Amino acid sequence: MVIKLIGNKIAEARKKMGMSQAQLAEQISISPQAVGKWERGESIPDMVTCCRLAEIFGVDLNYFTDYIDMPASSLGSVQENAPLPGTHIESIPVAPANRQNHFSGSNLPQSDFAGVIAHKSTFNGSALRGSDFSEADLTGSIFKVSDAREANFYKTNLTGCTFSILNLAAASFNESVLLRTEFSKCDMTGVKFSNLELQEVKFNVQELKGTEFHNCVFNAVRFKHCDLRGQCFDGQQFIDVSFDKTDLTDVTFRDATLKNITFIAPFALTNKYYKSIKTICFDGAKMDKLTYAKLKGWGADLANVTLITR
Structure with missing residues (x-):
C-alpha cells in the first residue's frame, strides 16, 4: 500500500x-x-x-x-544538478511516444510542457505549480505526491493518467481528454473542468465541494467515497454514472440529463441517506424510467422532472 x-x-x-x-x-x-x-x-x-x-x-x-x-x-545528499526554484524551461524536447520520462523529485514550477509528447511519464514528488501542459499528450502518465497547483491542462491528452495524493488546487482542465483517468485523494479546491467529456473517469476518496464542472458530459464516470455536497451539475449530461457511497447533500441537477444512474448508499439505507437524497434539486431534469424509479422510491422531489422514453 x-x-x-x-x-x-x-x-x-x-x-x-x-x-x-x-x-x-x-x-x-x-x-x-x-x-x-x-x-x-x-x-x-x-x-x-x-x-x-x-x-x-x-x-x-x-x-x-x-x-x-x-x-x-x-540520505543527506543533495542533488547537484537540480533546477533552481522558478526555473522556466524554454524548450523541452518531444520524446518518442514509447519512451518513459521520469521527472520525479524535480523542481519545475511554471515550466513549459505545452505541446510535448511524453507518454508514461512519472511526476512523483515534483514541484509543478503553475506549469503549462496545454495540448500535451501525457497518455499513461502518473502524477503522485506532487504540487500541481494552478497547472494548465488545456486540451491535454490525459488518457489513462493517474493523479494520486496530489495538490491540484486551482488547476484547469478546459477541453482536456479525460479517458480512464483517475483522481484519488487529491486537493481539488478550485479545480475547473469545462467543455469536455469525462469517459470512464474515476474519482476515489475525493472532496469535490470546491471543484467546478461546466458544460461537461459524464460517461461511465464513477464517484466513490466522494464528498459532493453543494455541487452544481446544472445543465450537464450523466450517462451510466455511479455515485458509490458518495455524499450528494444539496447537489443540484437543474436541467441536467440523467440516464442509467446508480446510487449506492454507504453500508445501508439509513434515515441520514434518505434525508440527503431529499435535498437534491432535479428541477427541469430529464431522466430514464429506472433512474426515476430509484429516486422516487427514496423520496426525492421529482415534481418537475421529465421522463425520457427512448
Whole structure:
C-alpha cells in the first residue's frame, strides 16, 4: 500500500538521523502521535509537511515515493544538478511516444510542457505549480505526491493518467481528454473542468465541494467515497454514472440529463441517506424510467422532472 510505503520511508529517514518520533514532531510542530500514525501507515502528511520533512532529512521529495530501496549513503545528499526554484524551461524536447520520462523529485514550477509528447511519464514528488501542459499528450502518465497547483491542462491528452495524493488546487482542465483517468485523494479546491467529456473517469476518496464542472458530459464516470455536497451539475449530461457511497447533500441537477444512474448508499439505507437524497434539486431534469424509479422510491422531489422514453 502506498501510504504504508511512505510511512516506512519516513521511519527509515528518521532513524538514520538518530531522531525520536517526539524530536521529529517538535521540529514540524505536530504531535508525536501524528508521526507514529504516518510510520504505521494509518495516515499521510500533506504536501507542505512532506516538503518540510524533505528539508529535515536532507532528501528530495522523490525519496518518499521511490519504491526501490534507497541506499543509506544517499540520505543527506543533495542533488547537484537540480533546477533552481522558478526555473522556466524554454524548450523541452518531444520524446518518442514509447519512451518513459521520469521527472520525479524535480523542481519545475511554471515550466513549459505545452505541446510535448511524453507518454508514461512519472511526476512523483515534483514541484509543478503553475506549469503549462496545454495540448500535451501525457497518455499513461502518473502524477503522485506532487504540487500541481494552478497547472494548465488545456486540451491535454490525459488518457489513462493517474493523479494520486496530489495538490491540484486551482488547476484547469478546459477541453482536456479525460479517458480512464483517475483522481484519488487529491486537493481539488478550485479545480475547473469545462467543455469536455469525462469517459470512464474515476474519482476515489475525493472532496469535490470546491471543484467546478461546466458544460461537461459524464460517461461511465464513477464517484466513490466522494464528498459532493453543494455541487452544481446544472445543465450537464450523466450517462451510466455511479455515485458509490458518495455524499450528494444539496447537489443540484437543474436541467441536467440523467440516464442509467446508480446510487449506492454507504453500508445501508439509513434515515441520514434518505434525508440527503431529499435535498437534491432535479428541477427541469430529464431522466430514464429506472433512474426515476430509484429516486422516487427514496423520496426525492421529482415534481418537475421529465421522463425520457427512448
